[in-house]
Amino acid sequence: MGSQVLLDIVASMVVGGLLLIVALRMNDKAVENTYQSQAALTVQQNLTSLVENIEYDFRKIGYCRNPSLQPKTYMYILSGTDSSISFVTDLSNAGKLDTVQYFLGGHVPGDPNPDVKYLYRQVNSSPPVASNLGITEFHLRYLDGFGQQLSTPFVAPSQAQVIEITVRVEPTVIYNAAYDTVFAVWRQTRLISRNLKAR
Amino acid sequence: MGTGQTLLTVGAIMLLGAVILSTNRSLINNSTVLLNTNIGLEEVSLATSIMEEATGKAFDENTDTNTVTSTSQLTPPASLGQENGDTTDLNDFDDFNGLPGGNGRIEVDTLSTGIYYVKTKVYYVSGSNPDVISNIATWHKRLDIWVWNKDVPDTVKMHTVFSYWYF
Numbered sequence: 001m002g003s004q005v006l007l008d009i010v011a012s013m014v015v016g017g018l019l020l021i022v023a024l025r026m027n028d029k030a031v032e033n034t035y036q037s038q039a040a041l042t043v044q045q046n047l048t049s050l051v052e053n054i055e056y057d058f059r060k061i062g063y064c065r066n067p068s069l070q071p072k073t074y075m076y077i078l079s080g081t082d083s084s085i086s087f088v089t090d091l092s093n094a095g096k097l098d099t100v101q102y103f104l105g106g107h108v109p110g111d112p113n114p115d116v117k118y119l120y121r122q123v124n125s126s127p128p129v130a131s132n133l134g135i136t137e138f139h140l141r142y143l144d145g146f147g148q149q150l151s152t153p154f155v156a157p158s159q160a161q162v163i164e165i166t167v168r169v170e171p172t173v174i175y176n177a178a179y180d181t182v183f184a185v186w187r188q189t190r191l192i193s194r195n196l197k198a199r
Numbered sequence: 200m201g202t203g204q205t206l207l208t209v210g211a212i213m214l215l216g217a218v219i220l221s222t223n224r225s226l227i228n229n230s231t232v233l234l235n236t237n238i239g240l241e242e243v244s245l246a247t248s249i250m251e252e253a254t255g256k257a258f259d260e261n262t263d264t265n266t267v268t269s270t271s272q273l274t275p276p277a278s279l280g281q282e283n284g285d286t287t288d289l290n291d292f293d294d295f296n297g298l299p300g301g302n303g304r305i306e307v308d309t310l311s312t313g314i315y316y317v318k319t320k321v322y323y324v325s326g327s328n329p330d331v332i333s334n335i336a337t338w339h340k341r342l343d344i345w346v347w348n349k350d351v352p353d354t355v356k357m358h359t360v361f362s363y364w365y366f
Contacts, residue, residue, distance in 0.1 A: 189248035
């Protein structure tokens with residue numbers, strides 16, 4: 001075997017090795033991207049599902065089909081903190097008042113993402129129902145009629161007329177544990193029983 | 200290495216390069232689409248917040264503390280907006296006609312994915328055709344909201360119609 005042939009073989013092995021490295025890195029990146037894309041899609045779907053449920057309940061705060069049972073003006077919220085709220089509404093349009101409570105629970109046991117927590121929803125005296133949608137933040141801010149923020153927990157819940165809801169959702173599992181790179185946030189200002197307030 | 204082998208090698212490398220570029224482009228496009236939808240979610244949340252806030256106000260400056268029974272008592276179409284240039288006191292629905300801010304837009308930088316811009320417009324519409332601007336005062340006002348992020352090509356546009364009832 002001549003030296004030229006040997007040189008050709010060595011050179012081709014080097015080039016082949018480089019190409020193999022490129023191909024492997026590309027494959028690795030493609031796998032990471034696939035996982036992240038799927039995680040981002042799941043996060044966005046979870047967020048929209050969660051917000052749909054929250055909006056469904058929150059838009060009816062203070063409503064009652066039976067006017068005689070309707071709570072007095074601005075007495076719709078029973079209690080509230082920056083991560084929990086309890087309010088009255090006629091949830092199933094049955095003409096009777098229900099007490100609905102949302103509150104953030106503890107970390108989800110066994111979940112690789114250490115920030116993910118349960119969000120509980122409780123109606124009347126039924127057991128709280130937990131949802132594990134990758135919620136890492138469920139923050140509530142309460143404002144009075146003049147736009148001033150109320151400190152929590154409330155001293156006078158009747159003063160709260162506007163709620164600002166911030167929800168942040170992260171993936172429960174993700175490639176390389178890069179949880180902060182994929183997330184979705186929803187922040188919305190919601191009025192309490194605007195139909196009664198508007199003139 | 201003969202000329203034929205050299206050509207084959209060059210062709211193979213070009214083919215591999217094309218595949219890598221195509222894959223890379225696909226990955227970037229995928230990430231861009233997901234980022235855009237993420238920003239779209241925040242834009243919708245911002246727009247609905249403004250709609251909620253606006254629909255919680257009085258229908259008109261003249262219905263804030265009083266009751267009106269004729270459309271002639273409402274603010275004329277040309278005067279919709281903040282009264283006397285007071286941009287700090289948004290007390291009725293049409294105060295959202297041109298929110299205060301530079302270039303007719305407000306800047307929101309409190310969300311997580313960058314700076315958002317909001318532009319709003321309020322006008323009268325007829326009850327039978329809420330898509331057309333009415334040149335006279337009616338019992339229905341429409342709020343159009345545009346929300347965009349300078350890093351994303353699409354603008355979210357939402358609208359709502361707010362009406363007044365009297366008994």
